[in-house]
Amino acid sequence: MxxxxxxxxxxxxxxxxxxxxxxxxxxxxxxxxxxxxxxxxxxxxxxxxxxxxxxxxxxxxxxxxxxxxxxxxxxxxxxxxxxxxxxxxxxxxxxxxxxxxxxxxxxxxxxxxxALPLDDFTLRGTAFMQLRNKISRALRNDLVIQEAHRPEHSYEALRAVDAAWLGAKGPHTRELEFLVGEIGGSAQRHRRLFTGTIAGRTVAYLSYSPVYGTRQGWLHDLSRRVPGGSPGLMEALNAHAIEVFRREGTRWLHFGxxxxxxxxxxxxxxxxxxxxxxxxxxxxxxxxxxxxxxxxxxxxxxxxxxxxxxxxxxxxxxxxxxxxxxxxxxxxxx
Structure with a gap:
């Protein structure tokens, strides 16, 4: 054949x-x-x-x-x-x-x-104290988190975050492909994208891809942040997304x-x-x-x-x- x-x-x-x-x-x-x-x-x-x-x-x-x-x-x-x-x-x-x-x-x-089961997940308790502190610090620095329902409107800002993120890793750093997620293309409509801004400037984003099969949910996929910014940016974005997913009845968050x-x-x-x-x-x-x-x-x-x-x-x-x-x-x- x-x-x-x-x-x-x-x-x-x-x-x-x-x-x-x-x-x-x-x-x-x-x-x-x-x-x-x-x-x-x-x-x-x-x-x-x-x-x-x-x-x-x-x-x-x-x-x-x-x-x-x-x-x-x-x-x-x-x-x-x-x-x-x-x-x-x-x-x-x-x-x-x-x-x-x-x-x-x-x-x-x-x-x-x-993977993390979300049915009874909570950030309460001493085990998550440091994580909560990082999230609080990012929010005190006026981080605004929102889901990008029209992600194509955010692409230019995301590319600026990508350029800063890659630049901080050195001139010979390559952007990974194949076994990591991406932004854009015809498959974008199936993903979820959350962005974080401070004073109107996009400083971080987190993309989630759908997961099928017996552990249906979302995959914590592509994440980027500007270097040298507020601590806790990614943690705050992920915590926000988790609450959105839990309200929707999502049972699993995968970390890949x-x-x-x-x-x-x-x-x-x-x-x-x-x-x-x-x-x-x-x-x-x-x-x-x-x-x-x-x-x-x-x-x-x-x-x-x-x-x-x-x-x-x-x-x-x-x-x-x-x-x-x-x-x-x-x-x-x-």
Whole structure:
């Protein structure tokens, strides 16, 4: 079988909401601009990926009904091999990991996603005292928070925040793609955007993407703030959004995937690579220069987001440092 033309946004949205893969908290990232898709004629489902050098980097498993899941996986693997390309999948969920391991992939845990149940969430109590203090400080500095119901009217101000945020990180900092959210495009109407202004100037924003499956809710996705501004900006925006979501009956707030975190020997599958397992633990201990996993996890734990969802990487063949590096290349990190 040969691949068809690129899937439409509507086809991708249907796949991530209805089929296997909907439980992936980051599934909405499949709609990011710049993604490639693989489909088969007269076959439901889609595979989302990006080319990176001599590799295809797949996002999640096939977003497909059970009866076409294996068909798509086998066809995509054959496509990569015909092109002489390596194949690595990232952010696979546990059910994906089991399927890939059965098909001979080397599958290892690469990190975890973290989620917070909102049913009885409250910021009261001593555990959240520091968080409340930061939020209060931002509000005392005249922070005004609102949801942008017409986000296109905010794009120019958001770009100014982005430029300041990136500039503060140094001249060689790249803006990440692929496994992080974005603003704009045809998928924007499905997201929620909250902005913070002080004296009429936008100083921070927080974008949320929808999460489907058994833990429906919102994903704390793309967040930016101007450097050197008031403390507590992001905390205040997120607290405000949480109250909005709770009033609407939202049950889960997801804080997304962080590599190297939540590693658990009990989550590894038979046939995993012990060497790659060691590398993930090493990067958790020593890899801050590669990715600030500890800082990211500290922010998530600040909100008591301790529901751990293991996520996996799958290599077509042996676990490969080159393939692992190309995940970062696909994300524009290298």
């Amino acid at each position: 040969s691949a068809t033309a690129t899937a439409t946004g509507a086809q991708i949205l249907q796949a991530i909401t209805r089929y296997t893969g909907a439980d992936n908290p980051s599934a909405f990232l499949a709609l990011n601009r710049g993604n490639h898709t693989f489909t088969l004629p007269r076959t439901d489902g889609v595979i989302v990926y990006r080319p990176a050098g001599r590799y295809l980097v797949q996002f999640g498993g096939p977003f497909a009904p059970e009866h076409t899941y294996t068909l798509l996986l086998d066809a995509f693997r054959a496509h990569a091999r015909r092109e002489g390309l390596g194949l690595v999948g990232v952010q696979l969920q546990h059910t994906d990991a089991l399927a890939y391991a059965r098909h001979g992939f080397t599958v290892n845990q690469i990190g975890a996603s973290w 995937f962080t590599p190297f975190t939540g590693l658990d020997a009990g989550a590894e599958l038979p046939g995993h690579s012990p060497a790659f397992q060691w590398l993930m633990h090493y990067l958790w201990e020593q890899g801050q220069a590669l990715y600030p996993a500890r800082t990211q996890l500290a922010y998530k734990h600040k909100w008591a987001a301790r529901e751990r969802i293991p996520e996996y990487v799958a290599f077509d063949g042996q676990a490969s440092p080159a393939a692992f590096a190309h995940i970062f290349r696909a994300c524009n990190a290298l």
